[in-house]
Amino acid sequence: MEQFKTLGVSESILESLSTMGFEEPTPIQEKTIPPALEGKDLIGQAQTGTGKTAAFGIPVIEKARRQPEGLQAVVLTPTRELAIQVAEELNRIGNQSGVQCLPIYGGQDMSRQIRALKKRPQIIVATPGRLMDHMRRKTIRLQEIQVIVLDEADEMLNMGFYEDVEKIMEDTPEHKQILLFSATMPRQIQSLANRFMNEPVLITIKAKEVTIPLVEQHYIELQEREKFDVLCRLIDIQSPDLAIVFGRTKRRVDELTEALKKRGYSAEGIHGDLTQGKRDSVLRQFRSGTVDILIATDVAARGLDITGVTHVYNFDIPQDSESYVHRIGRTGRAGQSGIAIAFVIPRELDHLRTIERATKRNMMRMAIPTVSEAAEGQQRLAVEKLLRTVEGKDLQRFRGMAQELLDKEDSMTLLSAALKLLTKETNRVPVTLSPEAPLRVRSRRDQKPRQGRTQGHGQGQGQGQGQSRGKGSNRRNFKGAQGQFKQDSMKKDRFGKQQPSYH
Numbered sequence: 396m397e398q399f400k401t402l403g404v405s406e407s408i409l410e411s412l413s414t415m416g417f418e419e420p421t422p423i424q425e426k427t428i429p430p431a432l433e434g435k436d437l438i439g440q441a442q443t444g445t446g447k448t449a450a451f452g453i454p455v456i457e458k459a460r461r462q463p464e465g466l467q468a469v470v471l472t473p474t475r476e477l478a479i480q481v482a483e484e485l486n487r488i489g490n491q492s493g494v495q496c497l498p499i500y501g502g503q504d505m506s507r508q509i510r511a512l513k514k515r516p517q518i519i520v521a522t523p524g525r526l527m528d529h530m531r532r533k534t535i536r537l538q539e540i541q542v543i544v545l546d547e548a549d550e551m552l553n554m555g556f557y558e559d560v561e562k563i564m565e566d567t568p569e570h571k572q573i574l575l576f577s578a579t580m581p582r583q584i585q586s587l588a589n590r591f592m593n594e595p596v597l598i599t600i601k602a603k604e605v606t607i608p609l610v611e612q613h614y615i616e617l618q619e620r621e622k623f624d625v626l627c628r629l630i631d632i633q634s635p636d637l638a639i640v641f642g643r644t645k646r647r648v649d650e651l652t653e654a655l656k657k658r659g660y661s662a663e664g665i666h667g668d669l670t671q672g673k674r675d676s677v678l679r680q681f682r683s684g685t686v687d688i689l690i691a692t693d694v695a696a697r698g699l700d701i702t703g704v705t706h707v708y709n710f711d712i713p714q715d716s717e718s719y720v721h722r723i724g725r726t727g728r729a730g731q732s733g734i735a736i737a738f739v740i741p742r743e744l745d746h747l748r749t750i751e752r753a754t755k756r757n758m759m760r761m762a763i764p765t766v767s768e769a770a771e772g773q774q775r776l777a778v779e780k781l782l783r784t785v786e787g788k789d790l791q792r793f794r795g796m797a798q799e800l801l802d803k804e805d806s807m808t809l810l811s812a813a814l815k816l817l818t819k820e821t822n823r824v825p826v827t828l829s830p831e832a833p834l835r836v837r838s839r840r841d842q843k844p845r846q847g848r849t850q851g852h853g854q855g856q857g858q859g860q861g862q863s864r865g866k867g868s869n870r871r872n873f874k875g876a877q878g879q880f881k882q883d884s885m886k887k888d889r890f891g892k893q894q895p896s897y898h
């Protein structure tokens with residue numbers, strides 16, 4: 396806490412940070428909080444999962460705290476889910492300081508938002524499209540704000556929000572402070588900075604690699620038609636606590652979700668064409684561990700901070716290295732480790748090398764896992780489940796029956812039968828996925844902004860609940876709880892240890 400204090404953070408915020416388990420600042424927080432408090436414009440770049448939200452959140456709340464009347468700051472995020480998450484983190488940081496923060500995003504009921512705005516929050520976290528709607532209706536006025544933050548600034552440009560950002564900037568006071576943050580800062584950011592910012596301080600936490608060293612990176616070379624079976628085997632072998640599978644298109648995500656459900660996995664999909672209600676419920680289920688596997692388009696690649704994501708599978712290799720960095724950055728957050736595996740078809744190998752060069756990190760080649768390895772993985776899980784039940788000790792009421800059985804059969808046979816029952820049968824239900832065309836890599840210059848990926852008011856495609864692996868869910872909750880405990884006790888230590896490699 397001392398360190399946060401020396402950065403100029405006031406008592407009420409320190410109290411909240413302490414409740415959140417933040418004992419000392421991460422490197423990006425240490426470097427950005429003082430100049431941000433001085434009112435400087437700033438571009439902040441640091442690896443995924445290293446606390447950029449609080450790096451802008453703390454100074455923004457500090458300012459709002461000193462000026463309790465009216466809207467003080469706007470944070471822009473590229474996706475709705477991120478707006479919700481960032482607003483939650485800001486509310487946690489500000490809750491002892493009387494600072495209110497409200498998320499405003501597309502797909503949510505307008506009149507409800509307008510009612511919430513009447514309570515006069517000091518900070519709004521918004522997606523650009525919906526913020527523009529409110530500006531047009533004059534239900535949000537930006538004329539008095541002190542600070543504007545662009546979280547995932549480069550993605551905002553990728554998504555074609557430049558003009559929206561321009562319009563939003565025009566409606567804000569001349570002398571506002573601008574903060575831009577992202578783990579990746581491609582050159583186009585420079586033009587945004589030149590156009591709107593006033594002598595910005597550039598803070599990049601120099602790391603040898605753009606990606607997190609604690610994330611093991613692998614790739615598997617395979618044929619398109621092998622991908623699905625290989626994914627199932629990997630999940631069986633690695634038994635992730637929580638996993639995210641990234642697919643290239645919305646159709647791909649829908650098909651993969653259905654296929655995984657058919658094989659008995661607890662999986663749900665998320666992409667921009669689902670209703671907001673569905674998107675919210677899927678993410679809620681995933682965060683709580685009710686669902687083990689999230690299948691997603693790049694809509695979930697940026698910023699999402701979900702405890703317990705141990706594995707990221709790139710079912711389709713991403714278009715560019717930035718997207719790769721952010722996708723795999725959903726694991727290995729806040730000092731935790733993680734595993735990322737990319738599927739590559741032979742024709743995409745060159746593209747993989749390009750990503751490796753851009754990230755300055757080699758991915759380790761991994762052999763296609765075999766069916767028997769997958770089966771062993773399942774058996775190992777059954778044994779773990781059994782041993783955990785032994786530890787649980789609540790077995791008294793089964794003892795009588797156990798004795799009866801032992802009188803009839805030998806213990807070896809009985810135990811083997813119990814393990815057989817506990818082991819998930821390898822499920823070979825046939826599934827069909829439409830083949831996805833191999834990635835055609837365009838040079839950066841040719842790349843058009845990706846339009847309306849999440850802002851579109853697309854119709855939701857209701858998905859049935861499907862059958863999920865009941866027993867699997869129990870396993871997940873148990874492990875999830877353990878993971879949480881470990882993370883809390885390790886956070887400070889790991890951040891501390893990592894520090895030297897940042898500079």
Ligand SMILES: Nc1ncnc2c1ncn2[C@@H]1O[C@H](COP(=O)(O)OP(=O)(O)OP(=O)(O)O)[C@@H](O)[C@H]1O
Binds near residue numbers: 699
């Ligand atoms: N000083 C700190 N001490 C301990 N934990 C922290 C600290 N700062 C942030 N965290 C935690 O680290 C996690 C990652 O933070 P955050 O989401 O802000 O990362 P990020 O840098 O924005 O990542 P991304 O580039 O993926 O958006 C969060 O769970 C956050 O609560």
Ligand SMILES: [Mg+2]
Binds near residue numbers: 447448698
């Ligand atoms: Mg972030």
